[in-house]
Amino acid sequence: MNAIVNNNAAGLLGRADALATPAWAAETRAAGIAALRAHGLPTRRAEAFRYTDLAQVAQASFGENSPMGARGLGMPSLPLTRGAARLVFVDGVLRGDLSSLPPRPLSDAQALLGGLTSLPTQPIAAMNAALFEDGLFLDVPEGEDAGLVELVCVVTGARGAIGFHPRHVLRLGRRAKLTLLDTSDGAAGLAYLHNPVFEISLDEGAELAHVRIQREGRAAFHLSSVHCAIAAGATYDNFTLNAGGRLARNEIHAALNGPKAMCHMNGAQLVGDGQHADTTTVLHHAAPDCGSRQTYKTVLTGKSRGVFQGKILVSKPAQRTDGYQMNQALLLSEEAEMDSKPQLEIYADDVKCSHGATVGALDPAQLFYLRSRGIPQQAARSMLVEAFLTEATEGVGDEACRAALSEAVTAWWAQERA
Amino acid sequence: MAAVTETIEAVQSVAEGGYKWGFETDIEMEFAPKGLNEDIVRFISAKKNEPAWLLEWRLKAFALWQTMEEPDWAAVNYPKIDYQDAYYYAAPKNKQGPKSLDEVDPELLRTYDKLGIPLREQAILAGVEGAGDSPSEGRMPIAIDAVFDSVSVATSYKERLAKDGIIFCAISEAVQEHPELVRKYLGSVVPQADNYFAALNSAVFTDGSFVYIPKGVKCPMELSTYFRINAKSTGQFERTLIIADEGSKVSYLEGCTAPMRDENQLHAAVVELVLLDDATIKYSTVQNWYPGDAEGRGGIYNFVTKRAACRGARSKVSWTQVETGSAITWKYPSCILQGDDSVGEFYSVAITNNRQQADTGTKMFHIGARTKSTIVSKGISAGRGQNTYRGLVKISPKAIGARNFTQCDSLLIGDECGAHTVPYIENRCMSAKVEHEATTSRIAEDQLFYCRQRGLTQEEAVGLIVNGFCREVLKELPMEFAVEAQKLLAISLEGSVG
Numbered sequence: 083m084n085a086i087v088n089n090n091a092a093g094l095l096g097r098a099d100a101l102a103t104p105a106w107a108a109e110t111r112a113a114g115i116a117a118l119r120a121h122g123l124p125t126r127r128a129e130a131f132r133y134t135d136l137a138q139v140a141q142a143s144f145g146e147n148s149p150m151g152a153r154g155l156g157m158p159s160l161p162l163t164r165g166a167a168r169l170v171f172v173d174g175v176l177r178g179d180l181s182s183l184p185p186r187p188l189s190d191a192q193a194l195l196g197g198l199t200s201l202p203t204q205p206i207a208a209m210n211a212a213l214f215e216d217g218l219f220l221d222v223p224e225g226e227d228a229g230l231v232e233l234v235c236v237v238t239g240a241r242g243a244i245g246f247h248p249r250h251v252l253r254l255g256r257r258a259k260l261t262l263l264d265t266s267d268g269a270a271g272l273a274y275l276h277n278p279v280f281e282i283s284l285d286e287g288a289e290l291a292h293v294r295i296q297r298e299g300r301a302a303f304h305l306s307s308v309h310c311a312i313a314a315g316a317t318y319d320n321f322t323l324n325a326g327g328r329l330a331r332n333e334i335h336a337a338l339n340g341p342k343a344m345c346h347m348n349g350a351q352l353v354g355d356g357q358h359a360d361t362t363t364v365l366h367h368a369a370p371d372c373g374s375r376q377t378y379k380t381v382l383t384g385k386s387r388g389v390f391q392g393k394i395l396v397s398k399p400a401q402r403t404d405g406y407q408m409n410q411a412l413l414l415s416e417e418a419e420m421d422s423k424p425q426l427e428i429y430a431d432d433v434k435c436s437h438g439a440t441v442g443a444l445d446p447a448q449l450f451y452l453r454s455r456g457i458p459q460q461a462a463r464s465m466l467v468e469a470f471l472t473e474a475t476e477g478v479g480d481e482a483c484r485a486a487l488s489e490a491v492t493a494w495w496a497q498e499r500a
Numbered sequence: 501m502a503a504v505t506e507t508i509e510a511v512q513s514v515a516e517g518g519y520k521w522g523f524e525t526d527i528e529m530e531f532a533p534k535g536l537n538e539d540i541v542r543f544i545s546a547k548k549n550e551p552a553w554l555l556e557w558r559l560k561a562f563a564l565w566q567t568m569e570e571p572d573w574a575a576v577n578y579p580k581i582d583y584q585d586a587y588y589y590a591a592p593k594n595k596q597g598p599k600s601l602d603e604v605d606p607e608l609l610r611t612y613d614k615l616g617i618p619l620r621e622q623a624i625l626a627g628v629e630g631a632g633d634s635p636s637e638g639r640m641p642i643a644i645d646a647v648f649d650s651v652s653v654a655t656s657y658k659e660r661l662a663k664d665g666i667i668f669c670a671i672s673e674a675v676q677e678h679p680e681l682v683r684k685y686l687g688s689v690v691p692q693a694d695n696y697f698a699a700l701n702s703a704v705f706t707d708g709s710f711v712y713i714p715k716g717v718k719c720p721m722e723l724s725t726y727f728r729i730n731a732k733s734t735g736q737f738e739r740t741l742i743i744a745d746e747g748s749k750v751s752y753l754e755g756c757t758a759p760m761r762d763e764n765q766l767h768a769a770v771v772e773l774v775l776l777d778d779a780t781i782k783y784s785t786v787q788n789w790y791p792g793d794a795e796g797r798g799g800i801y802n803f804v805t806k807r808a809a810c811r812g813a814r815s816k817v818s819w820t821q822v823e824t825g826s827a828i829t830w831k832y833p834s835c836i837l838q839g840d841d842s843v844g845e846f847y848s849v850a851i852t853n854n855r856q857q858a859d860t861g862t863k864m865f866h867i868g869a870r871t872k873s874t875i876v877s878k879g880i881s882a883g884r885g886q887n888t889y890r891g892l893v894k895i896s897p898k899a900i901g902a903r904n905f906t907q908c909d910s911l912l913i914g915d916e917c918g919a920h921t922v923p924y925i926e927n928r929c930m931s932a933k934v935e936h937e938a939t940t941s942r943i944a945e946d947q948l949f950y951c952r953q954r955g956l957t958q959e960e961a962v963g964l965i966v967n968g969f970c971r972e973v974l975k976e977l978p979m980e981f982a983v984e985a986q987k988l989l990a991i992s993l994e995g996s997v998g
Binding site: 129398401411413414415416418419420421422423424425426427429430431432433434435437438439440441442443 | 897922923927934939
């Protein structure tokens with residue numbers, strides 16, 4: 083295959099070929115390799131990646147034995163959220179000693195693997211399919227409330243600049259409930275790659291609250307994608323805080339497949355100097371009487387770039403769709419750039435769909451108001467930025483998750499202000 | 501009130517409506533050989549007696565075009581175009597250079613009369629059917645450049661305009677009479693290699709209008725070009741160039757129609773606007789090319805590049821378009837806001853009915869400080885039409901204090917059509933403010949019920965609501981055009997209400 087010589091994913095493909103593949107993973111792996119081989123990693127010529135170039139990921143090399151002399155990260159104290167079950171991955175390996183939930187092997191999820199992804203057009207998922215080895219499998223039986231589960235991924239640097247590609251599979255039976263708090267942290271200065279992919283199936287009436295805190299080290303690459311199928315009457319509620327990494331892309335592909343299903347996708351992107359953060363959502367209304375709400379907020383400081391792409395696709399059967407999307411960005415620096423591409427594609431006529439987008443600086447009138455009441459410039463700015471972000475975070479229902487989010491936001495802002 | 505009455509009349513006329521501009525004029529024509537190659541480019545250039553530099557310019561464009569690929573990113577589908585299976589030059593015979601109106605072939609004059617476009621200078625109101633019954637006192641006439649297939653056949657009020665130093669003529673005439681202006685500005689806004697269709701146009705453009713408004717002159721009348729495709733198997737490739745010098749002001753209207761035919765015909769035009777300090781151009785289009793029949797047979801492929809360069813400070817350009825015709829529309833009138841405090845506006849109504857497809861929008865490039873842009877787009881889809889708004893707002897780091905507001909609304913009539921919105925926002929300037937909002941919905945049941953309850957028929961009610969939906973854009977049109985546009989909306993939606 084001559085194509086491989088020129089394929090920018092050659093490094094990743096080389097690693098994939100070297101992996102031992104158990105039988106249950108073979109089909110998924112083969113599909114991932116085929117997609118990478120055929121298409122490589124997208125450059126900005128690909129419409130879905132016009133603002134985020136994955137070619138730089140292709141140029142970096144990740145391996146188990148390529149220590150980059152990075153500053154190691156001690157294991158965080160990991161305070162156990164009240165009553166939560168927990169699964170901990172350290173440097174890409176599931177650590178039973180740190181986890182409080184008996185892990186179920188991913189091989190049990192074989193029937194669900196790859197069912198929700200479309201690899202030729204989803205390079206982030208293709209990369210994962212070619213290289214995944216482990217991940218979380220959560221199967222919540224019909225009618226059960228599984229409470230809060232924490233998924234913790236930490237990269238300490240002990241194994242160097244690793245590339246790790248966990249595949250997490252979740253299935254919620256009819257009327258089952260779960261709150262999943264999923265956090266990613268990593269060592270600063272280490273150019274590792276975290277490439278998690280979620281495949282989530284929600285049966286009739288199931289409810290999943292999925293709160294994600296992405297706080298990778300500032301030199302890391304974070305490429306994640308969530309694929310979710312939502313059956314009749316079920317609700318998927320995603321909140322993603324996209325705050326870490328040199329290059330972070332968070333994709334969500336959700337499909338409302340049964341009547342009266344709901345999807346909420348909210349998030350905040352905190353983008354500091356030298357960072358590039360991208361949130362890309364594709365929401366497919368495939369059934370009648372469904373609703374969706376999206377609110378994304380981006381705050382940019384230093385020399386940074388923020389991207390939001392959000393597509394709402396309404397198919398012909400999806401009559402009486404109610405879809406809403408808002409994305410707003412705050413530019414706090416002369417060197418920041420925000421690129422925003424909301425998109426509506428509608429083939430049903432009895433619908434109400436709208437989107438809005440704004441990009442701008444802090445409102446001078448609001449700053450003046452606060453300053454005229456004796457609040458110092460810095461404090462006034464902080465208040466306004468915090469208020470801007472709160473609009474997105476206040477929708478998170480679970481208290482423990484909201485507290486974790488709020489802490490992450492405060493820590494980021496304290497660091498940026500310094 | 502007047503507008504409401506107008507709407508009801510318009511909706512009533514739907515019954516006898518249809519595409520009434522679909523006739524063909526039987527006139528002796530001269531064609532270039534079929535096909536497209538360097539010789540055809542030379543043929544056109546020779547026919548127009550062009551200077552060597554322009555032939556070189558065309559040949560360069562043709563060479564570039566051959567290296568380019570037809571764009572496929574727009575949300576439109578059509579069979580591959582055979583560029584060799586068309587005539588690139590078709591002109592009524594016996595036409596030698598510009599002539600006075602008295603010498604124009606009477607058959608052509610009759611054609612334009614039938615289209616409601618009075619070329620004779622005594623005519624007062626142009627483009628308005630019915631409005632001629634009560635011409636308002638003291639209204640300025642409209643100067644018209646009539647382009648018939650590949651050539652300009654007549655331009656009215658030239659002498660009157662020349663008194664103010666205004667040049668209004670066919671671009672082929674401008675090449676002869678004002679080569680320095682043409683050479684300076686041609687391709688300066690839309691370069692030859694800008695895109696596939698612009699390159700094609702640059703190679704084979706045959707005519708179009710040229711306007712120059714001198715310093716400080718406010719053009720005393722509306723200028724207008726009326727494009728008519730008549731001959732079979734031809735494409736129309738006109739090129740319009742408008743230069744508004746410092747402090748000048750002009751309002752320019754553009755209309756177009758074509759005969760009903762089962763074949764598709766290509767229209768690939770380029771429009772370039774240049775604005776110097778404090779200049780204002782208002783450019784209005786009512787696009788009424790033949791849209792094809794209910795099954796999607798025939799109709800014009802309208803692949804057009806329009807762009808305005810606001811080079812001067814405080815210059816202002818306003819694009820208003822009502823797109824009711826064409827089988828396929830691919831058109832993004834854009835503004836390069838280079839001068840500080842320059843202003844760009846885009847107001848658009850696009851209708852797709854039956855199997856029409858439209859992918860249209862605008863691009864606003866904010867380069868100068870405090871530049872402002874406003875985008876209002878109304879898309880209406882009916883039948884099996886597909887309607888896409890595609891737009892870009894790009895703010896460069898130097899555009900301090902720039903401001904954009906965009907509103908895109910889509911209306912769906914029937915469950916076989918589609919409405920799509922694809923805006924791109926790229927902001928690299930902290931002090932700039934960009935706002936975008938878009939909605940998609942169908943006509944609300946309660947609005948229809950309200951109208952029906954008051955005795956309006958279903959069609960009248962829909963007509964009324966659609967006109968209300970488009971009002972923000974229609975009010976930007978010059979009065980005569982607004983009236984015609986309202987009627988066109990109704991006719992375009994014929995048969996979509998059931």
